[in-house]
Amino acid sequence: xxxxxxxxxxxxxxxxxxxxxxxxxxxxxxxxxxxxxxxxxxxxxxxxxxxxxxxxxxxxxxxxxxxxxxxxxxxxxxxxxxxxxxxxxxxxxxxxxxxxxxxxxxxxxxxxxxxxxxxxxxxxxxxxxxxxxxxxxxxxxxxxxxxxxxxxxxxxxxxxxxxxxxxxxxxxxxxxxxxxxxxxxxxxxxxxxxxxxxxxxxxxxxxxxxxxxxxxxxxxxxxxxxxxxxxxxxxxxxxxxxxxxxxxxxxxxxxxxxxxxxxxxxxxxxxxxxxxxxxxxxxxxxxxxxxxxxxxxxxxxxxxxxxxxxxxxxxxxxxxxxxxx
Amino acid sequence: xxxxxxxxxxxxxxxxxxxxxxxxxxxxxxxxxxxxxxxxxxxxxxxxxxxxxxxxxxxxxxxxxxxxxxxxxxxxxxxxxxxxxxxxxxxxxxxxxxxxxxxxxxxxxxxxxxxxxxxxxxxxxxxxxxxxxxxxxxxxxxxxxxxxxxxxxxxxxxxxxxxxxxxxxxxxxxxxxxxxxxxxxxxxxxxxxxxxxxxxxxxxxxxxxxxxxxxxxxxxxxxxxxxx
Ligand code: SF4
Ligand code: SF4
Numbered sequence: 117x118x119x120x121x122x123x124x125x126x127x128x129x130x131x132x133x134x135x136x137x138x139x140x141x142x143x144x145x146x147x148x149x150x151x152x153x154x155x156x157x158x159x160x161x162x163x164x165x166x167x168x169x170x171x172x173x174x175x176x177x178x179x180x181x182x183x184x185x186x187x188x189x190x191x192x193x194x195x196x197x198x199x200x201x202x203x204x205x206x207x208x209x210x211x212x213x214x215x216x217x218x219x220x221x222x223x224x225x226x227x228x229x230x231x232x233x234x235x236x237x238x239x240x241x242x243x244x245x246x247x248x249x250x251x252x253x254x255x256x257x258x259x260x261x262x263x264x265x266x267x268x269x270x271x272x273x274x275x276x277x278x279x280x281x282x283x284x285x286x287x288x289x290x291x292x293x294x295x296x297x298x299x300x301x302x303x304x305x306x307x308x309x310x311x312x313x314x315x316x317x318x319x320x321x322x323x324x325x326x327x328x329x330x331x332x333x334x335x336x337x338x339x340x341x342x343x344x345x346x347x348x349x350x351x352x353x354x355x356x357x358x359x360x361x362x363x364x365x366x367x368x369x370x371x372x373x374x375x376x377x378x379x380x381x382x383x384x385x386x387x388x389x390x391x392x393x394x395x396x397x398x399x400x401x402x403x404x405x406x407x408x409x410x411x412x413x414x415x416x417x418x419x420x421x422x423x424x425x426x427x428x429x430x431x432x433x434x435x436x437x438x439x440x441x
Numbered sequence: 442x443x444x445x446x447x448x449x450x451x452x453x454x455x456x457x458x459x460x461x462x463x464x465x466x467x468x469x470x471x472x473x474x475x476x477x478x479x480x481x482x483x484x485x486x487x488x489x490x491x492x493x494x495x496x497x498x499x500x501x502x503x504x505x506x507x508x509x510x511x512x513x514x515x516x517x518x519x520x521x522x523x524x525x526x527x528x529x530x531x532x533x534x535x536x537x538x539x540x541x542x543x544x545x546x547x548x549x550x551x552x553x554x555x556x557x558x559x560x561x562x563x564x565x566x567x568x569x570x571x572x573x574x575x576x577x578x579x580x581x582x583x584x585x586x587x588x589x590x591x592x593x594x595x596x597x598x599x600x601x602x603x604x605x606x607x608x609x610x611x612x613x614x615x616x617x618x619x620x621x622x623x624x625x626x627x628x629x630x631x632x633x634x635x636x637x638x639x640x641x642x643x644x645x646x647x648x649x650x651x652x653x654x655x656x657x658x659x660x661x662x663x664x665x666x667x668x669x
Binding site for chain 2: 204205209231232233234236237245247248249250251252253256257268285286287290291292294295298299301302305306314361362
C-alpha cells in the first residue's frame with residue numbers, strides 16, 4: 117500500500133507549495149564528476165531553505181557524473197528536497213523502473229522525466245544510446261507506477277508503490293514554435309504534474325508561448341515553472357545567444373552584460389560587476405514571470421554557481437520559502 | 442535499398458595481406474546502385490590491389506567476378522566451381538552477401554570489403570540517407586511517411602525534443618547537418634490539418650519485433666516447398 121499522503125499525490129514539499137497556490141521556486145544542483153559526497157553536501161547547504169526543491173541532474177549534457185539517484189539521496193539526508201532527473205538515454209525500462217523503486221525507497225519524492233541530451237557532444241561519444249522510452253512514455257510509466265500500482269508491463273506492484281510528484285521539461289524556444297504548446301499539453305496528459313521550462317531570456321516570445329498554453333487550458337492541468345538563470349559574463353551570454361541551439365538570448369541582454377563591466381580596469385571588479393548585472397537581470401526576469409498568467413513558479417538555474425541562488429531568491433522577494441504542514 | 446561504402450584501401454590491403462590468390466566478388470544489386478561493390482568497383486579495386494601489391498614487392502593473383510545477387514544461393518552457385526581455387530574471397534557485397542558466401546561455401550575464407558551502412562536511398566546524385574531501421578512494426582502511417590525510428594537521433598515516438606532548431610537536429614554541427622525528423626513530421630501533419638495525429642501519445646514501443654527480440658526470421662508456409 118502507498119504511504120499516507122493526505123490527499124497529495126506524493127506529499128513532496130514542491131507539491132505542497134504548488135497545491136497551496138504559492139509561487140514556487142526550484143533550483144539546480146549538478147553532481148560532481150567524481151565520487152565525492154562532500155561536494156553534494158556543500159551545495160545542498162547553499163541551497164537549503166532557499167528553494168522548494170533542487171533538480172539533481174542525470175549525466176547532463178551526456179557527461180558522466182555521480183548518479184542523480186545517489187546525489188539525490190545525499191541531498192535528502194542533508195535536508196534539501198531533491199527533484200531527481202531521469203533521462204531515457206542511458207537506461208531501458210527495466211533499469212529505469214528499478215531505479216525508480218530505489219529512489220522512492222531512499223526518500224526521493226520528485227522525479228523529472230527527460231529524453232536527455234544526445235551522447236554525441238558528451239564525454240563518451242562512442243557510447244550506444246538506449247531510448248527504449250521517450251520522455252512521454254517515461255511519464256506514462258511513472259504515473260502508472262503511482263496511480264495504477266502497475267509496472268510498465270502491466271504487472272501489479274505488490275507492496276509499496278513509488279509515488280512521485282512527476283515533472284517534465286519543455287523548451288518554448290525550440291522548433292516548431294507552433295507545436296510546442298501542444299507538446300506541453302501532451303506531457304500533462306501523459307502524467308506530468310509540473311513542467312520546468314528551458315532558460316528564458318526572450319520574455320515577449322515566452323509570453324506568446326504562455327498565451328497559447330493558457331488558451332489550451334493546459335496551465336490548469338499542470339504547474340508551469342519558468343526557467344531563469346543568472347548570466348555570469350558577457351561571453352557566456354554571447355555564447356548562449358550564438359552557439360546553443362534552442363536558446364534565445366536577445367541582443368539587449370548581451371548588451372547589458374557587456375555594459376556592466378565597461379570602464380572598470382581591475383579584472384576582479386570587472387567580473388564582479390558583470391556577475392552583479394547577471395543577478396539583477398535574473399531578478400527582473402523573475403518579477404516579469406510572476407506577472408505572466410499561467411506561470412506557477414520559477415526554476416532558477418545557476419549552474420556551478422549555487423551561491424547566487426540565495427541572493428536571487430532574496431532580491432526577488434521569494435523568501436522565506438513557505439512551510440506547509 | 443541497402444547502402445554500403447567501401448572500406449579504406451589500406452584496410453582492405455591489410456585484410457588480404459596474408460593471401461596469395463584472392464577472388465574479389467561483387468554484387469549486382471544494392472551495392473551496384475550505390476556504387477560501392479558492383480562490377481565497376483570490383484574492377485577498380487582489383488586492379489588497384491594488383492598494382493599496390495606489386496609495388497610492395499609481393500604481387501598477388503587477384504581475380505574478379507560479380508554475381509547478380511550475393512545474397513541468394515542460386516546466384517552464388519555460379520561461382521561454386523571457382524571458389525575453391527582461392528585462398529581468400531574479398532566480398533564487395535553487403536554484410537548479407539559476405540555471410541551468404543561464408544555459409545554457402547563453408548571451406549572458403551571470406552573478408553568484407555565494404556562497410557554496410559544503412560537502409561536508405563539516394564536523395565541526390567552521390568548522396569544517400571538512412572530511411573528505415575527495420576523495426577519490424579511499421580508506423581509510417583502515423584508520421585506522415587517519415588520514419589522517426591531511423592531518422593530521429595533518439596528514435597523518439599513523441600518528438601520533437603527540445604534540441605530541435607531551425608529544422609535541424611541537436612546533433613548537427615557546421616560540418617554535419619542532420620535534419621530533425623520530428624520537425625519534418627510536425628510541419629507536414631500540421632500543414633495537412635492532421636494535428637490530431639500529433640496529439641495522440643504514442644506509448645512505449647514494443648521492440649520485440651526489432652533486433653531487441655533476438656535475430657529475426659520469417660517462415661511462410663505458403664511459399665515453403667512441401668516436405669517429403
Ligand atoms: S517505422 Fe520501422 S519499419 Fe517503418 S520505416 Fe521506420 S524503422 Fe522501418
Ligand atoms: S532534434 Fe529532432 S531528430 Fe534530433 S533528437 Fe530531437 S526530435 Fe529527434
